[in-house]
Amino acid sequence: MPVFNVEAYIGQAIDSVLAQSFTDFELIIVDDGGNDRSMEIACSYDDPRIRIVAQENRGLAGARNTGIATSRGKYIALLDSDDCFHPDKLRLHYIHLEANPSVGVSYSGSQMIDHSGAALAVAMRPKLRDIDSAQILCRNPVGNGSAAVMRRSAIELTATLDPSEPSRRCWFDESFRQSEDIEFWVRLSAKHGVKFEGIEGLLTQYRIIAGALSANIVKQYLSWNRMLRKTETYAPELVAKHGIPARAYQLRYLARRAVQLGDARFSRSLLGEALALSPKMAFAEPVKTGLTSGAVLAASLLGAERFSKLAAPYLKGAIS
Structure with missing residues (x-):
């Protein structure tokens, strides 16, 4: 569990782990150098299964690497400290x-929750079986960083040494501050042949927190494109065949995020680019594409403030 300035949520995250019906686990909390009360809250728990590791700020990928390196289990579960199990x-x-x-990576669906922990109207219900590298690249069925439970022997295939700190082992690419999870999933599947498979149920509570900026969408898209360029270095055929539709799906996802943020003009631009790249997307997934188009149109006609009030319970969870 990476921790960085999440004092409002970390207690719920820890409680959800300690409440597990499977009790033979260790909870490794990685202090990523925040400056709020998060670690004070974490240290208040008295449970021998909790171990706390501190590091200078390395970001989410770096904190996950530290946690994996410290762990002793046969299986490794990831939990962001604003989410719950x-x-x-x-x-x-x-x-x-x-x-x-x-199976090297097991995952499940996720229930969206708001800042208070209340369930939102829409959940992530991904495809669970017959997952290949193209589906991971285009649709990322794992969905979020808190959904996966991984076999240690599988992820060891990706382990590298940090060139600036040779004694430090890395699995996630620490040069990514966004898109680090999809980069890891694609690399596991396309480069190392690790099998992904999901199980039924909404077993992760994935928190949607308001206050993001449209500029973050641009950063996310640039990071995602960097992931695609990296993938091309070891799986050129995968990117040649599926890179364009994957980019279209990503743009459609970001269009929905832009609607969430009340930026109708930006969302129209993103959706237009997605459909121009891959018109077949509208036929392959007519419901999602139609809902996205309807949301973008409604936001444009009603105005950002009015549309947000009317659609907030639905759009907050509609991010896939």
Whole structure:
């Protein structure tokens, strides 16, 4: 569990781990150099299964690497400190991985929650079976960084040494401050042949926090494109065949994010570019594309403030 300035949420995240029906775990909390009360809250828990590791700020990828390097388990679950686990999450993923030795990454659907922890109207319900590298690149069925439980032997295939600190092992690419999870999933699948498979249920509570800026969407898109360029260095055929539709799906996703932020003009531009890149997307996923188009049109006609009030309970969760 990477921790950086999440004092409002970290207690809920820790409680959700300690409430697991599967009890044979260690919870490694990585202090990523924040300056609020997050670590004071974490240190207030008295449970021998909790271990706290401190580091200078390295970002989410760096904190995950530190946690993985410190861990001792056969399986590794990721939990961002503003998200929560369903009480049966670890038990169900443990059963899945024990019963299916060929699966390297187990994941599930996610329930969207708001800042207070209340469930939102829409959830992530990804495809669970027959997942290949193209589907991971285009649609990222894992969905978010708190959904995956990974087999250690599988992710060890990706381990490298930090050139600036040779004693430090890395799995996630620390040069990414965004898109680090999709970069890791694609690399696991396309470069190392790791099998991904999901299980039924909304076993992660994924928090949507207001206050993002449209500029963050641009940063996210630039980071995602950097991921695509990196993928091309080791899987050129995958990118040649699926790079354009993958970019279109990403632009459609970002158009929905722009609508969330009340930027109708930006969302129109993003959606227009997505459809220009891949017109087939409208036929392949007519419901999602139609809903996105309707939201963009409504935001344009009603104005950002009025549209946000009317659609907030739905759009907050509609991000896939």
